[in-house]
Amino acid sequence: MSLEISKRILAIALGLSTFVLVSCGNSTKKPEEQAVEINQNPFPSTYRVIEYPPVLFTHVNVLDGIGGYFEDTSVLISSGKIVSIGNDKNVSSDTLTVDAKGKWLTPGIIDVHSHLGVYPTPTGNAHSDGNEATAPVTAQVWAEHSIWPQDPGFQRALAGGVTAMQILPGSANLVGGRGVTVKNMPGVTVQDMKFPDAPYGLKMACGENPKRVYGDKGGPSTRMGNVAGYRQSWADAQDYQRSWDKYYAEFDAGKDPKVPKRDLKLETLALVLKGEILVHMHCYRADDMGTMLDVMKEFNYKITSFHHAVESYKIADRLAADGVCSAMWADWWGFKLEAYDGIQENIPMVHAAKACAIVHSDSELGIQRLNQEAAKAWANGNSVGLAISEAEAWQWLSSNPAKALGIFAQTGSLEKGKNADVVLWSANPFSTYAQAEEVYIDGALVFDRNNPAMWPVSDFELGQPGEGDSK
Template sequence: MIDRRLRGVSLAAMACAVMALGACATTGTGKPAGSAAAETTPKPRVLATGLDASANPDPFPSTYRPLPSQNMAIVGATVFDGAGRKIENGVVVVSDGKVQAVGGADTPVPAGYQVVDARGRYVTPGVIDVHSHLGVYPSPGVTGMSDGNEATSPNTAQVWAEHSVWPQDPGFNTARAGGVTTLGILPGSANLFGGRGVTLRNVPAISVQQMKFPGAPHLLKMACGENPSRVYGGRNQSPATGMGNVAGYRAGFIAARDYKAKWDKWRDTGNGEPPTRNLQLETLVGVLDGSILVQNHCYRADEMALMLDVAKEFDFRIRTFHHAIEAYKLAPRLAREGVCAAMWSGWWGFKMEALDAIEGNAALVDAPEGSCAVIHSDDPELTQRLNQEAAVSLAAGREAGLNIPEERAIGWFTLNAARAIGIDRETGSLEAGKRADVVIWSANPLSVYARADQVFIDGAKAFDRFDPAYQPTSDFELGQPGFGLAAAGVNEGAR
């Protein structure tokens, strides 16, 4: 069933579902016009038939359409722009779903724009959670809907998390109430190669395509450490050890490199039948050519160093280490190689590889020039308070002598998070031309007392703590009859 109370938002989502059009596959003929091969040996016209993945790299295209928005100016707030600026008595001007201007009190407000009075409050970009399993491990948490881990082989790079996403997971609603506007949805970590992840806009929808962030790169979930060796070693199957893990990664990329060479040769010559498609190897080839971004579950510093060497051997990049509890131990190398680290501040000790944690991890990772520290959740409750998780690490870093300003720490769950999943050109900061993903907070977002008052996605209001029409409830929030986010005394952002 569809959320009942997010009236304008839900109706708009349904309208989008009715009107959305599928994308058409592109076609091509292989060699450039005028080349000898093109003139004498024409390439078979098979690209549109599904024989060549390059014909349609995303056969499940986004049908996302922004919710109805209004041109507006948010005035009077303390603005953290996500890119390192703090503006007192700031103004954020939004036009056609994009940020038009951000500045001080003298920033002009165009005639006819709605003026949102945010005096005494704070404004940030929308929160981005780069590690979420909402929709693939939804609520209610029953076996029949536990769709996040294809734990059938150490290499399941062929599966896509978006094919498991249930858009009606009520966790999307509660995340939105915590300021989350964009999420990286990943498969689980039972495997060396867990499958593709997908980036979603946090809007009500009927299909996952209606939530899919247009143009966002695919993600590949990889896992090192205890998870794959525990899952498969217990079945008397490789990998059973850390060395088995690394051998498995190398074998996967050796096969992918060979597969890529066969396709490159066929595309170059157009001779004979094309190679047989292999969905698993297609994903790994996407990593090799840079179109798919590696999101690597990895706790220990020594294992991160090994993974960086594997990436160097096969000439690909690891975009982000996740759950990187020991990232502080190799922060300079991560910064030097342009690798983000997505972390918690307080989760530790639940297995051996998670023992050597410190609350100031993100702060220490943030210290070197060129760093990319990110706060993530991996949890449907923690995603509602990533701002508080960042505040804990900021405080620990300051206690250790790191003078990190608040406006920099805001980037840990906004711009750096966008960079970690390859969408920083479109969102993550309040800069002219970017998507108007905006949160108005009741207090400083790095305070435990702060709550998201209003949340805008592409300039459209998607949550309002003071308006029941923008406080969705779900039939799947079981055991909570009549429970609404506007209930007196309830902290919507921390449920």
């Protein structure tokens, strides 16, 4: 090959390589030219819907979860969704028919306040992981990183008709950390249970608990110290968000700004200020709730619900005006001073004020019979002249919790197109004698009281020696 030809080939090769470099440079920016983006979903849900044939319930009494009652009707579920309510006979050949004459169908119960998995049973210090009681504000911790999916309490709750729940950190701290909403399905990891696309909750607490826990640890030791702690935390979160807003603005302007240092605590609080995380606040007294509503408005964030809230009846008009739910017990009160002024008509009085009333558990035992807790509150309301129907009262267990958790578009009521999270009860679910006979999550039968062979069992309980075993 002549020297001249070799030079020409080299020139062509260099030209092609230059073209490739220029083309790549025009298609994307170099890594150092990309703004830093924080992954806000580093632990995505791995939940999968179970495939199951369509199911037609016939001759069933229905509480639809949004105030409606239908007697002796049919409900069709298919492909994980509610298809219809009414005597619809247009069903496919593979449809399973359930003769539910004399029985009742409701949306699955949703518990907004549970500690299953973070305070599992059997109780022991080794897996008691609900309170990161090391500082008054621990917004950086996430309850899902403490949840033990083998907690047998999940299966007990399923037998009580609970199809979804929010697992929260405990209430030692002003800000206890993120809660997570889960489907009540067995899983190897919590991500297998995680409700897809449900927003995170932030657990906060006011009143006696934080000042009791931190009074001898440098504070806060008073209610005024509590409030100062919240306010400073929100102010710090505002500064943190401004630093990132400035970074992005300068980057977009073609400058070379310094990337702010990531702070997991302030990141969570900043997401609350942006409306992406919902605040659930442990609070008993009406005056404390009023103060927290003022702080909410000062920093322009949203308290989705007050939990326990034994004095909500005193402030129900403000809860209604501000669109804040109240998650309550039917009749727990008096076990500490801030819980002293509870009344058994609390839940129905909040409902009567047109505020969002919720029945919650905060108990591995209470979660197994939340229908009975709602029945007690309903009866107590009616006994003082608050004429609330059973259909209205079921909102306390399904649609109102779903709204508080930000998942009402997916579940919480029997409406066409929503997730088929339903419970078939042996009798009127407001009866003491009613039992959850069948529980469906996303249209799949996951609990059948009449078929013990298919009852979900925790891995922890398998192989445990029972009565009469010789080993």
